[in-house]
Amino acid sequence: MYSIGVDLGGTKILTGLVDHVGVIYNTVERSTKAEDGPEAVIERIARSIEEVTETVSINEICGIGIGAPGPLDSLTGVVLSPPNLPGWDNIPLRQRIEERFGIPTFLENDANVAALAEHRFGAGRGVDDMVYITVSTGIGAGLILGGRLYGGAGGFAGEIGHIVVDANGRPCVCGNRGCLEAVASGTAIGRKAEQVFNRPVSAKEVAAMAATGNPEARAIFDEAIHYLGMGLVSIVNLFNPSKIVIGGGVSRIGDAMFHPLSRKVKERAFPAPAAMVDIVPAQLGPNSGLLGGAALPLTQQAGSKKAESVLKGEFV
Ligand SMILES: [Zn+2]
Known part of the structure; x- marks a missing residue:
């Protein structure tokens, strides 16, 4: 079949x-x-x-x-x-x-x-409680809770990109301020870098410059990772998932992103759910x-x- x-x-x-x-x-x-x-x-x-x-x-x-x-x-x-x-x-x-x-x-x-795909065929196989997050131009997510896709009362659940992580922060496309997407998406990283370097710079380029020790790029990258980490802390405390699977263009940065994210979750989330969660890259591309x-x-x-x-x- x-x-x-x-x-x-x-x-x-x-x-x-x-x-x-x-x-x-x-x-x-x-x-x-x-x-x-x-x-x-x-x-x-x-x-x-x-x-x-x-x-x-x-x-x-x-x-x-x-x-x-x-x-x-x-x-x-x-x-x-x-x-x-x-x-x-x-x-x-x-x-x-x-x-x-x-x-x-x-x-x-x-x-x-994409969350269903990772759950059934990819990084989330065999797990009942999983949050999938895609970090690219925007930040999207899908929730698998109790083995099922969770949509909420009207199918609108899972807008993790619009968790507020900086109450008075930058304006977001949704009309709110300081949403995760407004401070940690590829678009947000690029916009910040453009202000700092006075030319168009992609999120990938910022990551590459940060890796070679450029202090301004390092600061931009660290700030985005910090906010993303704060978003993950809320997710861990709220849903107690056993896996957080991260996909999207920005996630291809690799260990330079996954190591600090895991560290922030261990430092800032409740210890028991923090100890149970694996934060891993998506597998299906x-x-x-x-x-x-x-x-x-x-x-x-x-x-x-x-x-x-x-x-x-x-x-x-
Ligand atoms: Zn928003």
């Missing part, structure tokens, strides 16, 4: 045929060209699904899972109005794909999908979106009662 994962991003659509242990058989990558509007993009998704399933029978596919940029409503399968899909406004993406193929289809936001999409129909926590029906065999 196979599952189809679709990673719908602002610039590309990555689609793959995946089995229940996460082996990827076929993949297709297409440009999103979001500017062409939702109809054209839905058509591209449908074509890519047709291409990756050419070699198998439709009866061998248990479902289609789509990871898409938020905000979206995973229960109804409607994409609301994501900033990086211009022109998308209340698009019933799940329904459109489900009607086209007659296969149970699921929709989740990209951070939750650029395929996490498509693997997490494929995990949606394969898991019972996929946002709706329908997933349980799939597992009971009502749809297959």
Whole structure:
């Protein structure tokens, strides 16, 4: 039995045929060209699904899972109005794909999908309580609590990037101040560096300069890590996870980031939960979106009662 994962991003659509242990058989990558509007993009998704399933029978596919940029409503399968899909406004993406193929289809936001992928196939395998955090241009997260994806009352839980770590700090895109994302994301690091060095500097470059001993870069990098650490302290105290899995571009900095983060958590969180948590890099890299999409129909926590029906065999 196979599952189809679709990673719908602002610039590309990555689609793959995946089995229940996460082996990827076929993949297709297409440009999103979001500017062409939702109809054209839905058509591209449908074509890519047709291409990756050419070699198998439709009866061998248990479902289609789509990871898409938020905000979206995973229960109804409607994409609301994501900033990086211009022109998308209340698009019933799940329904459109489900009607086209007659296969149970699921929709989740990209951070939750990546969390599911790491939980089922990657760094969080075998763990019931795990927090996945992606640190790149923004900071996103997905919560796996008690073995299930946790969305809260309305599916909006897990906005760890908007934990306030500096009450009077820098303004955030959400309208608040001093959010983790406003002080520790790749964008925040780059913005601070631009002020200090008077030229555009990426977060990666700041990390490289810090590693060679540049004192200004060191200070910028240390400040971001400090705030990220404070965010992790709150997460550890709040959820008592056994793993915190960190992905996204900034996490590729490696030990220079993971060692101080672990140290801060040991110093500042409650000792018992701090002793239980491993803070580790994500394992799945650029395929996490498509693997997490494929995990949606394969898991019972996929946002709706329908997933349980799939597992009971009502749809297959
Ligand atoms: Zn915010």
